[in-house]
Amino acid sequence: MSRMMKAIRMYAPRDLRLEQVPVPEIKENEALVKVMAVGICGSDIPRINKYGAYISPITPGHEFSGEIVEVGAAVKNFKVGDRVTVPPLLPCFKCEFCQQGHYSLCKDYKYFGSRNDGAFAQYVAVPEPNLLKVADNVSFEAAATADPLANALHAIKRGGFKPGDKVCVFGLGAIGLYCIQYMKAKGAKIAVAVDVDERKLQVARDCGADVAIDGRAADVVDQVIAATDGGADVCIDASGFPVAQHNAIEATAKHGTMVLLGISHQPLTLSEKCLDWVMRGEKAIVGSWNSFSKPFPGWEWTHGVESLADGTIDAEKVITHKLPLEEVPSIFDKIYKKELYFNKILFLPWME
Ligand SMILES: [Zn+2]
Ligand SMILES: [Zn+2]
Known part of the structure; x- marks a missing residue:
């Protein structure tokens, strides 16, 4: 019998369900990441409350951090116990834009939480190019905001x-x-x-x-x-x-x-x-579109996690909520009804 985990599954816009699903099986080049914190992105709000995703049902969520608990045989630079954040874009690495390092413009990409199962769950299988180590002094909560930070750095560079x-x-x-x-x-x-x-x-x-x-x-x-x-x-x-x-x-x-x-x-x-x-x-x-540059995932991400570690960026200033996974459906409902003041909302899938 396969191991089970908690995950939030979206069946249609505004139809989110907390379910028990199998823990993902990792491929050779993947690591199993135990999700310690996952944020709501601005883009998740219309995706979940209005438009839906590319596949259904799907586990949403793409802004996350966690700890590696298993590695595939072909993974070279990561080991069990590493603390990581995960750039959510899965580019093809083949098209002309990928060749130029403009991964955000990739013609054939996948994406955690909208085209692949994401991180409103206790575990996610992540390919090695999408693993990024974070220093021990960066909390999992702060590391989960590396995605909005990388988006900010990309826009600053574009400007x-x-x-x-x-x-x-x-x-x-x-x-x-x-x-x-x-x-x-x-x-x-x-x-x-x-x-x-x-x-x-x-x-x-x-x-x-x-x-x-x-x-x-x-x-x-x-x-x-x-x-x-x-x-x-x-x-x-x-x-x-x-x-x-x-x-x-x-x-x-x-x-x-x-x-x-x-x-x-x-x-x-x-x-x-x-x-x-x-x-x-x-x-x-x-x-400015997304957050990636060459070599993948790019300066936006590597410099972003450094900026969290050296104190340039204080994530606690932007985080307004830290909640268990069970609260995902009700939080999206409150956002839909405009009943909530929030900035970065984080879910902690192992919070009791
Ligand atoms: Zn995002
Ligand atoms: Zn591509």
């Missing part, structure tokens, strides 16, 4: 950030807060944070924001331009709201870079003035 830059971030979820923490720690001259929730503005101040602005104000753009004395050299939208995207483009300095990171699922119309400013100010608008 061309350098020390001395004036920066602004719209949308203060975990990724936005990590953008603020990192750029401030690495020498941003001034960091401005914008959100519509006063509680998140307070957290952003705690994360190093020099100025925190209520995104509902009519003069948000003027406030950012005043705070940065002419606009932000790097202006990241991590909210995915068209109003914020528009404001972020306007609040970008001449020759600055605006980064589209938050997903909106909506069109964006630029005003005549905004478009005019983009041209006259020679602003760049760039997209």
Whole structure:
């Protein structure tokens, strides 16, 4: 009889069930990871509450950390007892984008939690290229946020950030807060944070924001331009709201870079003035997608786990919940009903 474990299975949008399922069997090149912490990603919310995943039923969850409890015969660099976090993209490593190291653009990828069973479970089988060691002084909870951190670092890289830059971030979820923490720690001259929730503005101040602005104000753009004395050299939208995207483009300095990171699922119309400013100010608008670079999983991940270990990043500032796996269905229901204030929500599958 196979060993069993707890897992959350999604049968349809908003239909999540806690079940006993077999512990995954590992292949030669895989390790069995005992999941110690797994987060809710912003992308899990529409996936679970609205659209569904690519296969059904599926175990969602892709932001996780844990301990290796078994290794396949072909695994070379990891052993039982290693503490790891797991980049969730399973690229083909063959297509032209993979060859160039642009793994996020892979034409034939798999993904934990949306195309493969993920980590709202007690164990996951992980191929060796997706294992990343974390230092002993990094908690499993912090290590489970390596994914939003890697997304933040990728956006910062796309924005061309350098020390001395004036920066602004719209949308203060975990990724936005990590953008603020990192750029401030690495020498941003001034960091401005914008959100519509006063509680998140307070957290952003705690994360190093020099100025925190209520995104509902009519003069948000003027406030950012005043705070940065002419606009932000790097202006990241991590909210995915068209109003914020528009404001972020306007609040970008001449020759600055605006980064589209938050997903909106909506069109964006630029005003005549905004478009005019983009041209006259020679602003760049760039997209940022996911978190990977060469060699896989890339600087975003290796530098991310270093930044957690050396104290550049404090994950506890962005974590609002640590809950047992049993709470997954009710938490998604509360999010659906807008009954919950949250930032990074973590589940601890071995919590009693
Ligand atoms: Zn994610
Ligand atoms: Zn590929």
